[in-house]
Amino acid sequence: MEPARKSEVALGAAFREAMRHVAATVYAVTTTYEGRDYGILATAVSSLSFDPPSLLACIHREASLHKPLARAERFCVNILGLSNREVAEHFMIPNPPERFAVGEWEAHHGVPVLANAQSSLICTVANRHEFGTHTIFIGELIEANHREDATPLTYFDRNYIDISAAPERKRDT
Numbered sequence: 323m324e325p326a327r328k329s330e331v332a333l334g335a336a337f338r339e340a341m342r343h344v345a346a347t348v349y350a351v352t353t354t355y356e357g358r359d360y361g362i363l364a365t366a367v368s369s370l371s372f373d374p375p376s377l378l379a380c381i382h383r384e385a386s387l388h389k390p391l392a393r394a395e396r397f398c399v400n401i402l403g404l405s406n407r408e409v410a411e412h413f414m415i416p417n418p419p420e421r422f423a424v425g426e427w428e429a430h431h432g433v434p435v436l437a438n439a440q441s442s443l444i445c446t447v448a449n450r451h452e453f454g455t456h457t458i459f460i461g462e463l464i465e466a467n468h469r470e471d472a473t474p475l476t477y478f479d480r481n482y483i484d485i486s487a488a489p490e491r492k493r494d495t
């Protein structure tokens with residue numbers, strides 16, 4: 323027998339609860355459009371393929387970044403490390419241009435790149451696809467920078483955690 327379908331509200335709540343317990347990497351997705359810098363904090367980012375090197379970022383259509391990103395040629399996915407926690411917190415302020423007041427931001431290929439991020443992946447906007455409330459932006463990589471010594475910043479259960487301090491789990495024998 324098929325399990326009873328949950329109501330849409332209950333399904334949404336169950337999905338949120340499930341996703342809350344997914345440990346996620348934290349990204350600052352940034353772009354520049356008509357001389358102004360824009361950026362939001364995001365976790366819905368994923369590598370897409372190595373050939374060509376590409377990634378995707380899912381951006382809410384009402385986010386301040388959406389319109390500029392839909393018009394811009396390039397964007398940067400800044401993978402945040404533990405040392406960028408202040409940047410992550412500051413990115414939640416309401417006024418987008420002021421988000422760049424914390425952290426050392428440089429322009430590469432005309433978009434904001436966080437100098438001491440764990441990694442920065444600069445892309446051209448290759449394609450986009452709308453689904454529900456979000457647009458999936460597909461980026462083709464044009465520059466990648468990585469700091470070997472960085473510790474990842476991870477978001478889990480509505481908090482930032484340090485996964486590098488987590489003990490390795492040995493398999494049960």
Ligand SMILES: Cc1cc2nc3c(=O)[nH]c(=O)nc-3n(C[C@H](O)[C@H](O)[C@H](O)COP(=O)(O)O)c2cc1C
Nearest residue numbers: 362363364365366380381382384385386387416477
């Ligand atoms: C941990 C975390 C992850 C988020 N991930 C995303 C995401 O993947 N995509 C997205 O559009 N918004 C995401 N948001 C929301 C945005 O950061 C932002 O708050 C929202 O888009 C409103 O931004 P605005 O004030 O620039 O319009 C996330 C927020 C937090 C705190």
